[in-house]
Amino acid sequence: MRRFVFSLLFGGSAFASLMLISAEIGAVRGADVVGPFLVFYSVVYILGQVASLAGYQRGPYLVAQNLDAAGRLKPRAGLEAVLWLGIVLGALLVWLGGDTSVALYGAGAVLVGIQFVVSGVANGLGRFVISRLNFVIVPNVIFIVALPFVAVDAMRLYALCLAAGAGLGLIALRLIGWRRASGPVVVGQPVKVLDFASLVVTILVSSISQLDLWIVGLFVSGQELSYYAFASRMTVVLTFPVIAYINSIQPVLASFVAATDRASVQRIFGRSYRAVRLMVVGLGVMAPIFACVWGYMVFGAFEWRIAAVAAAASIGYTLSALVPPFEALSYARGREGRYLPHVVAGIVVQAVAGIFLVATGLFYLLPVVGGLVLGAIRYGMRRELDHPDH
Known part of the structure; x- marks a missing residue:
């Protein structure tokens, strides 16, 4: 704690x-x-x-x-x-x-x-x-x-x-x-430094919350880009409870996995995670208000585009946080490479949906897509809880 x-x-x-x-x-x-x-x-x-x-x-x-x-x-x-x-x-x-x-x-x-x-x-x-x-x-x-x-x-x-x-x-x-x-x-099986599939999964999962900004950066410029970039980064605070939770469990998770302590692993991704989920939901309500107030201070006026992106980002990050970060468990077990097709499919869906939303002028909804994709990927990794090695 x-x-x-x-x-x-x-x-x-x-x-x-x-x-x-x-x-x-x-x-x-x-x-x-x-x-x-x-x-x-x-x-x-x-x-x-x-x-x-x-x-x-x-x-x-x-x-x-x-x-x-x-x-x-x-x-x-x-x-x-x-x-x-x-x-x-x-x-x-x-x-x-x-x-x-x-x-x-x-x-x-x-x-x-x-x-x-x-x-x-x-x-x-x-x-x-x-x-x-x-x-x-x-x-x-x-x-x-x-x-x-x-x-x-x-x-x-x-x-x-x-x-x-x-x-x-x-x-x-x-x-x-x-x-x-x-x-x-005590650690589990050795981690391979040059395990290509595992590296790609780790990097792609980390990039999901950034991909929407890259897509907008490629096709949008000027103040529109500044408003989107600002609002999406000012709501990234919603990711902190999950990131902090991953950081806090890393030192012990590998030991639990190595000791086949199934009960402790399930507690980490079950009962212990409930407080994190509640934090994200609470922050999701406050983040759009904060982004609009800070945006007024930075840009000198209230911008509805900042409000729209901040609201979409709050919804997206909250949706992704509803599912525990099972990617941390796959890292601890050295099995993240097994999910490469699953993760790549999610990134492709996010990229295609993002380009479509930019083309239709609805790119303010991009963070919702990112949240749904990350939540789906995490949900697919939940099978690590039932792996026989636990």
């Missing part, structure tokens, strides 16, 4: 920093810059999953399988060298590349990927504070402080802040000696 509460607090801090970023960009660089920046922000964080080989989700299990007798990560020296090299190369690519070039997106993805790895390793070492601060919060805070004083394109500046945040995370790991806070944990 303590870990869940702390995860909620850190998630709230990350969300608050994104709120400040949107307002600051609107005030310093103009409202039309808000939309493109939020699209960039969304894209690099999902591409970072690819660059890190889903390092945040898989990191805790990989760490647990590679600890020495003293609780220190065995390949720490080589891993640290590779990550520092990635930070340096990513920062150079940002500095030398164009303001909105493919190189900038690629560098941003690499730097986010390093953040994912650092956060996943820190989480596996039981260093929860380092993991959560390094992930989103530190780069966002650096960006908020630097934006008014640095005359650099907002996207390039944020990418450089990602490099700074990743570097600080590595320094923190060096200071603690890459050592686990408590004794080694």
